Amino acid sequence: MxxxxxxxxxxxxxxxxxxxxxxxxxxxxxxxxxxxxxxxxxxxxxxxxxxxxxxxxxxESAPNTQVVTVLCNSEVYFRGDPFAISLAYVIADLETQTPSRKGYDYRNISPYPNAFAYGRANCNKNITSSDCEKCLVAANTTMISGCGSRIGARAVLLDCSMRYEQYPF
Missing domain, CATH: 1.20.5 (Single alpha-helices involved in coiled-coils or other helix-helix interfaces)
Incomplete structure (x- = not known):
């Protein structure tokens, strides 16, 4: 070392x-x-x-069209009644216009002064516009089957609702 x-x-x-x-x-x-x-x-x-x-x-999924409630006016209209034409206009307009409106909420009135019909429809804001349209068709079907020829009806489904009356609301 x-x-x-x-x-x-x-x-x-x-x-x-x-x-x-x-x-x-x-x-x-x-x-x-x-x-x-x-x-x-x-x-x-x-x-x-x-x-x-x-x-x-x-x-895209199907809208939830489970029926929550259906309400019917007690008054009825008859075949050939001018209200039937006004109502057909209002329902068709609600089904086509509501899905294209911001917030899926739309009100309308028929243009026929002989017998006005008033309507409103809305959809859940979290569904697509095509699902909104499908739901409104189901709401209309529900009102027709549940209320027949009534001058007012309302169908509330889980994803949408539709209402029509012979008076403003």
């Missing part, structure tokens, strides 16, 4: 410590790279699931 000075021993010790440190750092770097690969794979999986979810949520 004569030829090795304290200075040289310190240099050798420092070199050994550096080698140990670099092999530890290398192991840590490998571990970090492995974690990065896992995170990338998980992120890709989340992205794919999110994309599939958004595609599935944009698929």
């Amino acid at each position: 004569r030829g090795i000075s304290i200075f040289n021993l310190q240099k050798i010790n420092h070199k050994l410590l550096s080698q140990r440190r670099s092999s530890r750092e290398e192991a840590q770097a490998k571990e970090i790279m492995g974690l990065a690969r896992h995170i990338t794979a998980i992120s890709a999986a989340i992205l794919v699931v999110g994309m599939v979810g958004s595609v599935c949520s944009s698929v």
Whole structure:
């Protein structure tokens, strides 16, 4: 040990410590790279699931046409009554115009002064316009089957409602 000075021993010790440190750092770097690969794979999986979810949520579904209530006016109209023509106009207009209105809420009145008919329809704001139209057709069918030739009726379904009367409301 004569030829090795304290200075040289310190240099050798420092070199050994550096080698140990670099092999530890290398192991840590490998571990970090492995974690990065896992995170990338998980992120890709989340992205794919999110994309599939958004595609599935944009698929059109049927509106909920479960009947909540049907109310009928006690008065009736008869075949050939001018009110029948006014009512046909109001119902057709409600079915076509409501889905295109902001907030799916629409009121109307027939243009025939002989026998006015007044109407209102609205749909759940969270359904599509085509689902709104389908729901209103179901509401009309519900009113016709439940109220027949009444001068006023209202059908409330889970996703929409429709009402008509012989008077303003």
